[in-house]
Amino acid sequence: AAREAGHQTLVLVPEVALGGQLVDDFRRRFGARVGVLHSYLSVGERRRNWELASRGALDVVVGARSAVFAPLPKLGLIVVDEEHEPAYKQSTQLRYHGRDVAVRRAQMLGIPVVLGSATPALESHANVARGKYARLALPLRVDRRAMPALHVVDLRREAAAGALLSRPLRDALRQRLERREQVMLFLNRRGHSHYTQCSACGWVPECPHCDITLTLHVAPRAWRCHYCDHAEAAGDACRQCGAALLRFGGAGTQRAEREIAAAFPAARLERLDTDVARERGRVSEILAAFARGEADILLGTQMIAKGFDFPRVTLVGVLDADVALHLPDFRASERAYQLLTQVAGRAGRGREPGEVLIQTCTPDHPAIAAAVRGDERGFLARELEEREEAGYPPFVRIAALLFAGKEEAQVDESAARVADALRADAALAGVAVLGPAPQMLSRVRGQHRRHILLKAERAAVLRAAATRALEVAEQTKRPRAVRVVADIDPYEVV
Ligand SMILES: [Zn+2]
Ligand SMILES: [Zn+2]
Known part of the structure; x- marks a missing residue:
């Protein structure tokens, strides 16, 4: 319907591979004015589609997370397919959640947004319960x-x-x-096995740069780190005692x-x-x-x-x-x-x-x-x-302050200073400050990692706390030695 009214439709998909089948479907149904935007396209292709979209020459644009920012002058409808997928959460550099950006963009334009999923996120269920979202059920396959x-x-x-x-x-x-x-x-x-151990002496191959065991890969055979891509030759014998008694687990x-x-x-x-x-x-x-x-x-x-x-x-x-x-x-x-x-x-x-x-x-x-x-x-x-009992979303809002640096002592000091400052700030009384503590992977690519978890009932006070944290981190002796990032609504939180 949006297309008939001369509007453009933006369809977000969590995975580019999934986009292919969808694009074929749309083309068959709506003709050729369907464009794709994602990072696997060549630079030229992407630029051409971006340009076509911004001229209004595409009726439907299908893309992954970052396509939520595509220039669409006649945007009339946004569809977020498989809205529960963590793939929509960008966790490096500019941190955003593609679904939530889509909802905001639709709100600002006053256009409808459809979040599709067979298994909606708990946050979305809660938004339905609060009357923020309306539920359109497809009860039958x-x-x-x-x-x-x-x-x-x-x-x-x-x-x-x-x-x-x-x-x-x-x-x-x-x-x-x-x-x-x-x-x-x-x-x-x-990979082949996530865990290797010598049955004779207990030796386990670990990444020299990260706090994680190496995964065995075959063809070509190597032990690889899934976090930093470090790779080393994988023999049949233990490197510590020489016994050929390696056991492999975590298939x-x-x-x-x-x-x-x-x-x-x-x-x-x-x-x-x-x-x-x-x-x-x-x-x-x-x-x-x-x-x-x-x-x-x-x-x-x-x-x-x-x-x-x-x-x-x-x-x-x-x-x-x-x-x-x-x-x-x-x-x-x-x-x-x-x-x-x-x-x-x-x-x-x-x-x-x-x-x-x-x-x-x-x-x-x-x-x-x-x-x-x-x-x-x-x-x-x-x-x-x-x-609700444990105090996690959707009942509270959370933010993570992530600290990383080469020198462990500096990372610890920076995180401790920030935590103390936040706890001492009377304006942030509504914010629970947890930590600092080592992140799940306490070291990645040689960087030591700590985090502080913030919980609050309202997003505004959480943002204020995050802003304050970044200010405090800037005032430490050598602010450049420790990188500090604030992640609102983080994923992968213990
Ligand atoms: Zn051994
Ligand atoms: Zn590694």
């Missing part, structure tokens, strides 16, 4: 297809030692392959790929994760091949969890549902519930009914149990109660 049947595989009983595929999942896979149906397997960890997609290929050598298998995505054009190639039925199994990280529509997929396997649960983040449960529900939604989108097998060691965890039962209401009620 497209074409009234039945929801897939979800089953839990209790890995404490079913797993053969160290194997990623339980017997029930193996059986289900074999059956689908025999019937020439497609399968998606989900494992939200890339990732590369190891899953090998295990599946060994179990089903005739199956055509494709893997999709950020390591594969580094190769230009590879993501759309793999997705297109899978859509054409040229692969039987698509194995991937959360890149494959989002709104893809592959009608021939009748089985979805979640290899390790516990990965998402144990992130040290107050949103871990919410994320786990959303991911499982999203992944499950990939099954049975065609004529054949779908089945979802969720492998887990904690089948009774509220997020997993609720996802299996499809009990959104129950999950939300419980999660909201816990957030």
Whole structure:
């Protein structure tokens, strides 16, 4: 409707790979005046689309997070697809949340904004409850297809030692392959093994620049840091005692790929994760091949969890549902519930009914149990109660002050000074100051990291506190030695 009125529509997507399918849909429906804006385009392409958009020559612009700032003179509608996705939160340099910027932009222009999601963020549920947002429900799946049947595989009983595929999942896979149906397997960890340890002396390879263990990658074989890209040769023997007794834990997609290929050598298998995505054009190639039925199994990280529509997929396997649960983040449960529900939604989108097998060691965890039962209401009620009790959003606003620097003592001193100043400031009485404490990763790329968490009921006083903190940090002896960043509504907070 916006298009008929001569208005432009901005569609934000969390992942560029997802944008491709959407752009094709829009082109088919609305003709050719659909443009894409994202960082994987060549500079020339991006400039051309940006220019077309600003002249009003594009009716629909589809883009990732940063497209929220696109110049659109006749903007009449903003759609935020999969609004709950953390990908909308930019956490480096200029920190903003693409969804929230979209809402503000729409407010200022007086135009509608539609936030789409099968599993909305808790914050969005709260905004509906407060009457800030209106809820438009789509109670039925497209074409009234039945929801897939979800089953839990209790890995404490079913797993053969160290194997990623339980017997029930193996059986289900074999059956689908025999019937020439497609399968998606989900494992939200890339690389081969996240954890290596010597069984003889306990040695663990760690990154020399970060406070984290190295992940084993194969083809090419190396130990890699997922935070700073440090890489070193990975031998078969312990570097401390020389014993060839290394144990590997925390299996990732590369190891899953090998295990599946060994179990089903005739199956055509494709893997999709950020390591594969580094190769230009590879993501759309793999997705297109899978859509054409040229692969039987698509194995991937959360890149494959989002709104893809592959009608021939009748089985979805979640290899390790516990990965998402144990992130040290107050949103871990919410994320786990959303991911499982999203992944499950990939099954049975065609004529054949779908089945979802969720492998887990904690089948009774509220997020997993609720996802299996499809009990959104129950999950939300419980999660909201816990957030209220613990004092987390959406009941309070939070901000993180992040300190980083080469010299640990200077970082500690700067953080302590800021915390003291905030606590002493009578104008900031409504702000709870927690910390300073080491960040979850206390050292990354050789930088020591501390943080202070601020909680307040109102955003205005939180912003005042953040501003004050930056002033205090500027007044320390060597302000340049410690970088201080204020992040309002941060993600990844313990
Ligand atoms: Zn050893
Ligand atoms: Zn590192």
